[in-house]
Amino acid sequence: xxxxxxxxxxxxxxxxxxxxxxxxxxxxxxxxxxxxxxxxxxxxxxxxxxxxxxxxxxxxxxxxxxxxxxxxxxxxxxxxxxxxxxxxxxxxxxxxxxxxxxxxxxxxxxxxxxxxxxxxxxxxxxxxxxxxxxxxxxxxxxxxxxxxxxxxxxxxxxxxxxxxxxxxxxxxxxxxxxxxxxxxxxxxxxxxxxxxxxxxxxxxxxxxxxxxxxxxxxxxxxxxxxxxxxxxxxxxxxxxxxxxxxxxxxxxxxxxxxxxxxxxxxxxxxxxxxxxxxxxxxxxxxxxxxxxxxxxxxxxxxxxxxxxxxxxxxxxxxxxxxxxxxxxxxxxxxxxxxxxxxxxxxxxxxxxxxxxxxxxxxxxxxxxxxxxxxxxxxxxxxxxxxxxxxxxxxxxxxxxxxxxx
Numbered sequence: 001x002x003x004x005x006x007x008x009x010x011x012x013x014x015x016x017x018x019x020x021x022x023x024x025x026x027x028x029x030x031x032x033x034x035x036x037x038x039x040x041x042x043x044x045x046x047x048x049x050x051x052x053x054x055x056x057x058x059x060x061x062x063x064x065x066x067x068x069x070x071x072x073x074x075x076x077x078x079x080x081x082x083x084x085x086x087x088x089x090x091x092x093x094x095x096x097x098x099x100x101x102x103x104x105x106x107x108x109x110x111x112x113x114x115x116x117x118x119x120x121x122x123x124x125x126x127x128x129x130x131x132x133x134x135x136x137x138x139x140x141x142x143x144x145x146x147x148x149x150x151x152x153x154x155x156x157x158x159x160x161x162x163x164x165x166x167x168x169x170x171x172x173x174x175x176x177x178x179x180x181x182x183x184x185x186x187x188x189x190x191x192x193x194x195x196x197x198x199x200x201x202x203x204x205x206x207x208x209x210x211x212x213x214x215x216x217x218x219x220x221x222x223x224x225x226x227x228x229x230x231x232x233x234x235x236x237x238x239x240x241x242x243x244x245x246x247x248x249x250x251x252x253x254x255x256x257x258x259x260x261x262x263x264x265x266x267x268x269x270x271x272x273x274x275x276x277x278x279x280x281x282x283x284x285x286x287x288x289x290x291x292x293x294x295x296x297x298x299x300x301x302x303x304x305x306x307x308x309x310x311x312x313x314x315x316x317x318x319x320x321x322x323x324x325x326x327x328x329x330x331x332x333x334x335x336x337x338x339x340x341x342x343x344x345x346x347x348x349x350x351x352x353x354x355x356x357x358x359x360x361x362x363x364x365x366x367x368x369x370x371x372x373x374x375x376x377x378x379x380x381x382x383x384x385x386x387x388x389x390x391x392x393x394x395x396x397x398x399x400x401x402x403x404x405x
Contacts, residue, residue: 007079007080007083007207008203011086015086015199016196017090018093020227022093025096025097030049030232033258039174042237045181046360049188053189053192059190071113071131071135072117073117073125077120077121079207080329081120082202086109088116088316089108089111091320092316096309098238104139104279106195106278110131110314114321115320118318138269139310142277143281143283146262146280148288176260180263190266190267192278193221193224196228243286247306253293254293257285258289259282262278324338
């Protein structure tokens, strides 16, 4: 039976808080396309995803072992280092959720852990080979592989469905979306819940509660699964809106292709122990479907903001983790200061988010209105066939591909 110190208990609670933010931050990975195309109602979709995330948490521990045994030297890590790492990851998750950007919770956690470890034990405590082969390479490869697979799957779906009955085909693809979305949820639980299992196990080793090289205890697996499931059920509606409406206009065929391609990539990576970003895989597959459908578009302004967030995730979380570790180095009062800062910052972000509420009632509304330039062009340019009916707004009359300028 593990023996707990106060700091170790704080680390476990903070890790589960991160797992919770991971759940609502990454709900979009599993359910955005299904909600956007109307295959499932929003609340039903997130409930289904929550259950399957919990189930997925019990399927494997390979990714957990990558984090607890492979990324950093566990023998030189104190529980305070894990706490500092989690602070960086949680704050990055909350900031990107606030602005509706699908960034990687996985890379936020990795960045926080690397930054805190370097601040505590130096660069040598980070296993560079594991970082490159199991984190950085998958980060680049996942969206490319998933995107290409989704593009090809989309083209194949439309080619095979040309002679099918339109309404029957749409129903079939919606059913396929539900099944594939369930698979993504299962894969998300298998991959992402394990990251929290790994970080808690690393903290238990650092605190002397379990032996080095131990697999996650059963209670760690269960608590991590429950935390990510609860976060998933609450729904990250802001990011769901961006993923479902902000990158491209999705039809059921595209949703099915995107989910199936992403699930395949995620499950394969989990089996290999790669700490894959499910956000990268799903975002890449959604963009791939936009390129795969004839007449489809990818809104590159939104995609560019997302790419920038991806590039900043590791260094930003690492910086916060390193600063937090420096402050905790002053002793108990330093740890208390970091804890108060985390709680206060989280509360402030939540309060700001209430200024414009996004939930299941408005998640399928347009992500953002047309920009000033787009609106002006529409107002002065007469439609090619007649005038705009009085009951249409300027935004409704604008071309579907129009985005903010």
